[in-house]
Amino acid sequence: MNRILFSIVRKEFTHIFRDIQSLYLVLGMPLLMLFLYGYAITLDMRQIDTAVIDESHTPESRELISHLSSTDFFRITARDVPLSDIGDLFKERAARCVLIIPPSFARDLAATGDAQVSLIVDASDPNAANFIRNYVGQVVANENQALNPERSALFTVSPRIFYNPDMRSANFFVPGLIALILILITSLLTSIAIVREKETGTMEQILVSPIRPAQIIVGKVLPYTLIGFIDGVMILVVGSLWFKVPIAGSLALALGMMLVYVITGISLGILISTIAKTQAVAMLVAVTLTVLPSTTMSGFIFPISSMPVFLRWISDIIPATYFLEIIRGIVLKGNTLADLYRQALILLGMDILLIAVSVRAFRVRLG
Amino acid sequence: MSDHLTKGGRVRAAGAGQGPDRAASNGHAVEVRDLTRAFGSFVAVDHVSFSVPKGEIFGFLGANGAGKTTTIRMLCGLLLPTSGTGSVGGYDIVRDSERIKMSIGYMSQRFSLYEDLTVRENLQFFGGIYGLARRAIAARTGELLASVGLAETADKLVGSLPVGFKQRTALSAALLHDPEIVFLDEPTSGVDPVARRSFWLLIYELADRGKTVFVTTHYMDESEYCSRVAIMRLGRIAELENPHRLKERYHASTMQEVFMRVESENGQ
Numbered sequence: 001m002n003r004i005l006f007s008i009v010r011k012e013f014t015h016i017f018r019d020i021q022s023l024y025l026v027l028g029m030p031l032l033m034l035f036l037y038g039y040a041i042t043l044d045m046r047q048i049d050t051a052v053i054d055e056s057h058t059p060e061s062r063e064l065i066s067h068l069s070s071t072d073f074f075r076i077t078a079r080d081v082p083l084s085d086i087g088d089l090f091k092e093r094a095a096r097c098v099l100i101i102p103p104s105f106a107r108d109l110a111a112t113g114d115a116q117v118s119l120i121v122d123a124s125d126p127n128a129a130n131f132i133r134n135y136v137g138q139v140v141a142n143e144n145q146a147l148n149p150e151r152s153a154l155f156t157v158s159p160r161i162f163y164n165p166d167m168r169s170a171n172f173f174v175p176g177l178i179a180l181i182l183i184l185i186t187s188l189l190t191s192i193a194i195v196r197e198k199e200t201g202t203m204e205q206i207l208v209s210p211i212r213p214a215q216i217i218v219g220k221v222l223p224y225t226l227i228g229f230i231d232g233v234m235i236l237v238v239g240s241l242w243f244k245v246p247i248a249g250s251l252a253l254a255l256g257m258m259l260v261y262v263i264t265g266i267s268l269g270i271l272i273s274t275i276a277k278t279q280a281v282a283m284l285v286a287v288t289l290t291v292l293p294s295t296t297m298s299g300f301i302f303p304i305s306s307m308p309v310f311l312r313w314i315s316d317i318i319p320a321t322y323f324l325e326i327i328r329g330i331v332l333k334g335n336t337l338a339d340l341y342r343q344a345l346i347l348l349g350m351d352i353l354l355i356a357v358s359v360r361a362f363r364v365r366l367g
Numbered sequence: 368m369s370d371h372l373t374k375g376g377r378v379r380a381a382g383a384g385q386g387p388d389r390a391a392s393n394g395h396a397v398e399v400r401d402l403t404r405a406f407g408s409f410v411a412v413d414h415v416s417f418s419v420p421k422g423e424i425f426g427f428l429g430a431n432g433a434g435k436t437t438t439i440r441m442l443c444g445l446l447l448p449t450s451g452t453g454s455v456g457g458y459d460i461v462r463d464s465e466r467i468k469m470s471i472g473y474m475s476q477r478f479s480l481y482e483d484l485t486v487r488e489n490l491q492f493f494g495g496i497y498g499l500a501r502r503a504i505a506a507r508t509g510e511l512l513a514s515v516g517l518a519e520t521a522d523k524l525v526g527s528l529p530v531g532f533k534q535r536t537a538l539s540a541a542l543l544h545d546p547e548i549v550f551l552d553e554p555t556s557g558v559d560p561v562a563r564r565s566f567w568l569l570i571y572e573l574a575d576r577g578k579t580v581f582v583t584t585h586y587m588d589e590s591e592y593c594s595r596v597a598i599m600r601l602g603r604i605a606e607l608e609n610p611h612r613l614k615e616r617y618h619a620s621t622m623q624e625v626f627m628r629v630e631s632e633n634g635q
Contacts, residue, residue, distance in 0.1 A: 003495055003498055003499070003500065003501075004495060004496050004498055006495065007491070007492050007495025008495075010492075011484070014483075015481070015484075018483045018484075200479065200481075200482075201475055201476075201477040202480065202481060203479075204477075204479055205473070205475060205493070207444075208443045208445060208468060208473040209468060209493070209496045210465060210468040210497065210498070215496075365445055365447060
């Protein structure tokens with residue numbers, strides 16, 4: 001038994017290290033994805049192009065404008081353009097919002113302590129429009145507070161932000177990426193490794209030997225488990241050293257859960273290999289079954305709670321949904337196993353189910 | 368080509384003088400009765416019956432699609448028969464297919480080797496999945512590669528070798544665990560005549576050591592070296608006989624002629 005397993009494991013490693021394509025898949029792609037997601041995909045907004053129309057021309061209005069432009073969020077790109085040009089500004093993408101301070105601003109402020117400014121927002125990207133509204137609201141609220149501390153409000157909300165106090169996207173995305181990358185890499189590598197043997201005919205040669213299906217499967221699972229695990233560690237290390245994502249919880253727990261999740265991906269890959277007849281099909285199925293649902297329906301970017309009911313059902317059966325909760329819980333919140341046992345048990349259950357199904361579906365005969 | 372082979376008395380196994388002692392006393396290596404395999408409505412193998420005595424070189428002839436590979440795959444436990452029975456090495460091909468596997472060697476049509484591994488690594492792997500110990504594999508590898516003339520190419524990648532070398536590597540892989548019965552599915556297809564001749568010398572050596580060799584081919588000249596040949600046509604066995612007697616019966620000088628007559632007679 002050990003000899004047979006060892007033979008398969010050693011052969012798989014030889015394949016991986018000799019094939020530049022699989023080396024890229026194992027080492028290059030996860031890093032590439034990490035840097036792409038770490039840098040390009042961010043929900044933070046900075047340097048929003050802003051036009052300001054100051055019709056008041058008073059020290060008060062100038063102070064408001066300088067507060068706005070002193071934050072990192074806004075960049076004043078146009079000043080005192082005619083109102084009729086606003087549409088063009090938006091169309092030419094010269095500005096995404098316009099702040100209009102009316103002529104009566106300083107007067108009203110002095111007379112009644114109550115003045116209006118207006119904000120026109122390009123909401124073709126509704127998410128961004130929301131951010132802009134909130135940011136401007138914050139600036140104005142601060143301004144109110146400074147001008148008129150005793151009058152400002154009957155009560156105020158003073159938020160304290162936990163777990164990611166700077167609200168950095170990287171802290172949210174890097175742990176999430178582990179969920180995405182691990183399931184993709186492991187299911188892809190495993191299914192291709194098995195289907196390739198069917199395509200080249202070597203599987204036929206293996207099947208005439210007395211080897212049992214479980215031995216073939218375990219022999220394939222072991223090397224790819226190690227590789228998936230190394231990928232996970234790599235992302236965690238680069239995430240924490242390069243993207244400065246702090247790891248709040250137990251590293252050992254994170255690694256242990258990664259192992260459970262890697263096995264989910266690998267058993268999914270084996271299941272795919274029992275259906276797919278060519279490597280191209282295996283690749284297509286693996287990508288469709290992992291990347292697509294894991295990016296859109298697992299809570300990786302979009303919150304599950306705001307999805308329609310039937311999509312939430314799908315997200316309930318996606319392994320990434322549970323691993324995301326686990327890994328974000330450990331990395332960001334310092335969750336312990338006691339907080340995460342439900343998700344951990346579901347993943348473990350998925351592992352057992354997938355392995356059982358794939359061992360049964362793995363046929364020792366050709367036809 | 369057969370002239371070269373007759374030199375050195377190797378024709379013993381091929382001619383009428385096939386050792387009856389070996390065959391009779393030990394029973395049959397392969398026995399098949401009404402073996403049938405259908406793929407949907409297409410019947411690839413249609414009620415085929417034959418038996419192969421131990422130590423025989425049994426040739427399986429026929430055009431492409433005649434049912435040779437399907438028959439071999441059923442005997443090796445790679446395919447289940449639709450109906451009929453069969454035994455290999457005394458084990459039932461349906462119930463005991465796992466026990467058959469230790470006593471057979473199989474070389475598939477496509478030289479199923481890993482092109483990105485060296486000859487030695489391929490043999491190490493295939494020896495390993497038969498549960499052989501590392502030392503035993505190393506010793507056996509040296510022995511086999513020397514006997515097939517590959518000792519110097521042991522550490523070359525299989526992908527870089529010419530077809531004739533790949534074919535001999537595949538044969539070595541099939542023989543690592545020293546099986547009693549060897550199934551060779553078109554082992555010489557796509558190989559030049561010189562390589563084909565030397566491959567048949569290897570087959571004779573196997574038979575000399577008492578192995579049963581079950582070989583399919585569509586080269587009619589090769590069938591002359593078999594103890595007996597079965598000519599398959601459209602899933603059925605059209606002829607099953609010693610090649611010399613077949614030639615006599617059809618008044619033909621070569622097996623090629625015999626084959627053409629069988630094809631045309633059965634075609635009517």
